[in-house]
Amino acid sequence: MIRWAPYAFVRLTLALAAGILTYFYLGNALPDMRGAVLVITVLFLGVQVWSTRSANLGLTNAAGLLALLTIYGTGLTLTQQATESRRADHLYRFGSQIEFYRAVVNDYTVVRPATYATTVRVLAVRVHGHWQPATGGIRVSIPRQENSAVVAAPQYGDVWLVRGAPTPSKPPLNPGEFDYRRYLAYHQVYHQQFIHPDQYRMIAAQPPSYLRAVSMRAARTLDGVFRQYVHAKREYALASALVLGIKDDVDQETKQAYANTGTTHIMAVSGLQVGLLFGATMWLLSQVPGRRGPFFRAMTAVLGLAVIWTYAFVTGLSASVLRAAVMFSFIIVARATGRQSTMYNTLAVAAFGLLCYDPYLLVDVGFQLSFLAVLSIVYVQPRIMTWLDVKGYFVARQRPWQPKVVQKLWQWTSWLMNSIWQATALSLAAQVATFPLGLFYFHQFPLSFLASNLVAVPISSGAVYVGLILLLLKGAIASLGLVAPALATGLDWIPRLVAGVFELMIWLFNEYIFRIGRLMPGALISGIHVTAPQTWLVFGVILTLLTFFAARRLVWLGLACSLLGAFAGNQVWAAHQLKTDERLIIYSIPRRSVCGFWQGASADIVMVDSLPLSDPERTYRIVPGLIAREAQRVQYHMGWRGAAVPATQCAPDSGLVLMAWRGLTVAFVSQPLSSARQPKPVSLVVLRRNARVKAADLAAVFGKDIRIVFDSSCRSWYVQRMAPELQQLGMQTYDVTTQGFYSIQPRS
Incomplete structure (x- = not known):
């Protein structure tokens, strides 16, 4: 029997996710659910008050079920309301009658070899000579050059006047092709348009969020620091991607090498970088003497939140960083208030808050991978660590009669080998829950992930720290230059020295990734196809096996074997149909x-x-x-x-x-x-x-x-x-x- 009391928010988050998934599968066939949710909420409140006064166990259970049903309906309703295509003023309602439209650029601009690509949000449309309010997102592309003239890249906040009507996003045009239309729809973008430079005009600059506009400008300014000090093109591209999340200059060969070795997460600013900052901040605060009491806990929380959200701000407030910042913010607050009963509950609270803000995050690959990886690490890594007592093995080799140098050597060996074993366990634990999604989304599994991550992740983690130190030093010297220009110029050798170390570290882990790819060319299993039902079956096998190892009951092993048999039978049937x-x-x-x-x-x-x-x-x-x-x-x-x-x-x-x-x-x-x-x-x-x-x-x-x-x-x-x-x-x-x-x- 599962004891739910310590995991209250786990079940609430599961109910919310179930409601969101129901909309994804049945949403178009359902009416507006706000009235029904209101009725269920009132019923729940009534039963809850009644059960409190009567202390009846049956009423208490009924109130609990109604609470879950209320959250379930809330998830469904939130997703309905977040779906812009349901609105009466959406672009879909106007079709090809649109003569002109006004829109604002509200996303990063992706630089491609021949085009710029970005997303604009429509403000108004002109139909039959009359302007009227409208909503909707359009994924637009414009050529980078037109008649030998370089076209300026779109900037966040640019307001455009565009001639012509956008077209609905195209479905996949070839068998098995990536469904870009569905991907855009999950981001509330339902139209696409290729716009020639003579087809639009910038008429104003009005960012939807001035905070985000300043954040994106700050990210580009810091990117200029890396461009100034990191001279090799590939190393500069990786430096900007590693620390700031700007991947415009990362070439396709590098992206493919990291994908083939299971280290793509290194180039994405997300939980890894935020976790490193969180860990560094907690370590520094742990060195403060007298670190006890509510005041110190509050100060720790404030400083931790300040560091994490400052980093999120200077990296452009991208979705992946915001997701990681919210997750760690809940962890920090839970620690400071002493309410962190379990890590599972804390993660569930973070997921619940994020899904209430944007229900479509549930189908975001990054969201799924992030939370599954953390959950798997929290649960599985400690159990993998028990397989080997690495630290105890080397500590037991110490003898009182050994020289101090030998004893220190054993201690350092113990620490080093235990750290390697911890990293190995962490990497294995993360793969336990994420590899089914890797098969489903990316159709491949890199067997070299362990060899790649054991070396590349520590070096890249150190590079993150060095890169941040470089940015801080450059900021301090630039501030000094406002009052003492000559002194600032003389101190410029310090950031140059740090930048040299930074560039060397990036070169090292990048060369290591490429070398792993060359030495282990057969380690990438590609061309794997699993359907959504098969992916659910794989997750079912993993969960039942974990339950079996925890409960030691054969019924769970039998269920795992049954699910595995269903998966194999599904594969055999598909092969028979294909034959x-x-x-x-x-x-x-x-x-x-x-x-x-x-x-x-x-x-x-x-x-x-x-x-x-x-x-x-x-x-x-x-x-x-x-x-x-x-x-x-x-x-x-x-x-x-x-x-x-x-x-x-x-x-x-x-x-x-x-x-x-x-x-x-x-x-x-x-x-x-x-x-x-x-x-x-x-x-x-x-x-x-x-x-x-x-x-x-x-x-x-x-x-x-x-x-x-x-x-x-x-x-x-x-x-x-x-x-x-x-x-x-x-x-x-x-x-x-x-x-x-x-x-x-x-x-x-």
Whole structure:
């Protein structure tokens, strides 16, 4: 039996999360729940008062259930109210009637090779010549250069006047592709727009939050310190990412190396950095003599909160830092007030507060990983530590007759090996609860995480301290320069010396990460596909096994085996379903002609335009669908020559290629066609490269009872011109650029 009394907020947080999840699955089908929640709340208060006066156990239990039901309904209602698309003045209500709109930039600007990307919040729209209030978020992209002129990056607080209507976010266009539309919706952004520089004008500067505007400016100022003192480009990029969370200059190769070794968290300013500051502050305060009494506890709490929130402020008040700051703030306050009954309750209070503020945090990957990692560390790490008594083993090797130097050596060895064992236990404990999410979201698991973290995390943690010291020194010398410029200039060698140490430490852990990747190339297990139900089953296995080891009852082991059997059965059934699945895929990849032939666990990907796929095209457009199918054999072919699928070109230099595969015949047309007396029997016609072909010729060659597919190499103006002509002749059309991939199964 679970004793809930010490974990009151754990059950309340679980009830709140259940209500939020209910909205995610059933929200569109539910009416406004505010009235129902009000009724349940009044009923709960009545039963609670009655149970208090009568001291009836049944009424007390009923009051407890009603309390959980109230919190459950509150979670559902909060999520309803936080969903902007439900509002009457949302952009969805205006559709394409919008002529102009006013919006304010309210997010960081992401610098890409060719564009700037940011989010704007709409203030008003003009429809039929009249302005009216509106709400909604739009993810916008603008080119960095236009007619050889460099376009200024959008700044937080810029108010724009934009011509034209935004379009609803597109769903995934290829099998298994990342659902960017859902990701944006979780952040209350439902529209996207590519804006040319002549399509918008900045009309004012009015930040939604002046505090955040100053915070972001402070972060950029501190970034300038690293840019000044850290000279190597890669080391500067990592320094800014490690201490300030600014990752604009981190190259893709570095990001991939850290992802492959399970150390991506080093580059994200979140719980690691805030925890390091919290630990350093607590250690410094522990050195103060006479550290007892309520006054010292209060002073400790105030200083701890000041340090954490100052760091959150100078790093731009990003979501990940705010989440970690709130978590540690609850821990600090709980310690200061003496109300920290258990760490689980304290974490539940932090999660409860964050979810009440933004219910959509529940589906945020960072939120999930942060809280699961901390919970796992709190519960699992002490139990892993009991496996080995490292400290006792080396202390027992000391003998009274040994020289003092030898005894000190044993003591230092004991401390060092125990610290390594603690770090090992912590890393293992964090993985226990987070690896299912890693499989679900990232489709990979780095076996080298232990070797990577044991060295890289301590060095990077030290680098965080050194980087903060560099910023403090530069700030102090800059302040001194206001009254004594000459003295400040003479002292500039001090931050330069610290910056040299800082750059060396960053170089060391970065080189270590890359070396681990080179020495252990097979340590990354990738291409793993688990569905959401399978992920829940894995979590169920973990929880039941932990319960078994704690309770020592076979019933829990039996339940774990049953869940594991359900997981294996689900995998076997999915493989059985896949075995007989065959289909032809016309991919939606901008300006490309690519098709895939899927047959069970094998796939042949043909680049019809005979051009190789770039890494982003392969990684983000093709591979997710192959992972979902758990494809074991994948071959890529540039052009039809050498492909396993037979294809013939009807005439030299002709624009017609006929492909036959498992009963399907597909015609790929890229040039004008000659007339034919008898229509060619094909299953599908694919138009490529804006083929200069007449609708009548297509009807004459292939007949009218045929489907025409425009692949991604066709421009929008071409599709808009050709589609109506083909439809007038009775032919069906499909545009993969706007409608997503096209799939057809062989005839049975």
